[in-house]
Every structure is written in C-alpha cells, then in structure tokens.
Amino acid sequence: MAVVVPPAVVAFLGAPTPDAWVDEAAGRVAEMLLDHANCELKAASTALGFLYRYPDRSNLAQRMSRLAREELRHFEQVRAIMSEMGISFKRLTASRYAGALRDAVRDDEPKKLLDLLLIGALIEARSCERFAQVSPKLPPKLGKFYGGLLESEARHFEHYLAFAKTECDINVGELDGRLEELKGLEAKLVTEPDPQFRFHSGVPA
Numbered sequence: 001m002a003v004v005v006p007p008a009v010v011a012f013l014g015a016p017t018p019d020a021w022v023d024e025a026a027g028r029v030a031e032m033l034l035d036h037a038n039c040e041l042k043a044a045s046t047a048l049g050f051l052y053r054y055p056d057r058s059n060l061a062q063r064m065s066r067l068a069r070e071e072l073r074h075f076e077q078v079r080a081i082m083s084e085m086g087i088s089f090k091r092l093t094a095s096r097y098a099g100a101l102r103d104a105v106r107d108d109e110p111k112k113l114l115d116l117l118l119i120g121a122l123i124e125a126r127s128c129e130r131f132a133q134v135s136p137k138l139p140p141k142l143g144k145f146y147g148g149l150l151e152s153e154a155r156h157f158e159h160y161l162a163f164a165k166t167e168c169d170i171n172v173g174e175l176d177g178r179l180e181e182l183k184g185l186e187a188k189l190v191t192e193p194d195p196q197f198r199f200h201s202g203v204p205a
C-alpha cells in the first residue's frame with residue numbers, strides 16, 4: 001500500500017524525517033508502539049489543557065474537546081494492538097522532543113497561546129509524516145492502522161494551524177516569524193543525534 005505524506009504537511013515541516021530513524025523504528029516496533037501509546041494519551045491531555053486554560057474561547061474549546069476524544073480513541077486502539085502483540089503498557093518520561101518544545105513556550109499571553117497552537121501543529125504534522133514513512137515497513141495490519149492515523153493527524157495539524165491564525169490576535173508577520181523559529185527547533189530535534197529512541201526522536205546515536 002503506497003502511503004503518501006500530504007503535501008501541506010511536507011511543506012510545513014522544516015526537515016524530513018531521516019531514513020535512519022525510519023529503519024530504527026521498523027526494527028523496534030514494540031518500543032515505538034509503547035511510546036506511541038504514551039503520545040496519544042499526551043495528545044488527549046494537551047487538548048484538554050486548552051479547555052482548562054482558555055474556557056471562554058468557545059470555538060477552540062469545542063474543537064479541543066472533540067480532539068481529546070479522538071486522541072483517546074487512538075490511545076485505546078494502540079493499546080489494543082499492544083495487547084494483541086503481548087506488549088504491556090507503562091508510562092514513559094517525557095522525550096527530548098516534547099521537553100524541548102514545551103520549554104520553548106513563552107509565558108505571556110497571547111504569545112503563550114500562539115506557541116502552544118504552533119507547537120501542536122508541528123507535533124501533529126510530524127506524527128503524520130512519521131506514520132507515512134514507517135507504515136510500509138511494518139507488519140501489514142499495523143501498517144494499515146498507521147496509514148489510517150495519518151489522515152487524522154493531518155486534520156489535527158490543519159486545526160491547530162487555523163486556530164493559531166484566528167485565536168491569538170497576532171499579526172501575520174509576527175506569527176510567521178515565530179513559526180519559522182519553532183520549525184527550526186523542531187527540525188533540529190528530529191534530525192540531530194539522539195541517544196534515546198522514541199516516536200519523535202532524532203537520528204539514532
């Protein structure tokens with residue numbers, strides 16, 4: 001099954017996933033699934049975070065509520081596949097990727113909201129791209145599942161980016177400038193050597 005990364009996702013990301021990560025992931029499926037399950041849980045929690053932090057923003061709140069449910073469904077699906085494969089679930093500490101992006105969020109509003117939304121867009125876009133890259137190298141059933149997730153994550157990427165443009169009251173020039181900075185950081189994190197293998201890790205060190 002040919003799996004194509006949506007052109008908007010390719011254009012958005014600062015750098016493609018290195019082949020070395022894809023090869024590593026294909027050989028470490030159990031570890032990838034465990035981290036992936038953790039990522040889906042974190043994605044649901046991140047979506048809920050917007051509801052708590054910005055309760056008066058109705059459009060954002062409704063979308064994030066639905067997003068949280070969808071990510072929880074992904075979490076359930078990944079856990080079911082793990083059970084079938086005899087892989088037990090446990091919570092993992094934050095990856096270098098998640099930690100560094102979280103540290104980049106500025107404290108003052110509306111910059112904080114802008115950063116959270118742009119980083120959300122980047123994480124969703126990267127996840128989409130990696131599902132596409134790795135799915136042809138996986139056992140057929142898992143590869144098909146990843147091919148389906150890719151469409152969801154592409155949609156999530158579009159939602160996060162659209163909210164960054166409509167919810168923050170930040171002009172286009174400033175938004176684009178900040179987006180370029182965050183794209184650069186994200187691209188570094190996925191292309192530089194990384195001692196730890198995760199779903200969003202860099203080149204295996």
Ligand SMILES: [Fe+2]
Binds near residue numbers: 043070071074153
């Ligand atoms: Fe997801």
Ligand SMILES: [Fe+2]
Binds near residue numbers: 124152153
């Ligand atoms: Fe997502």
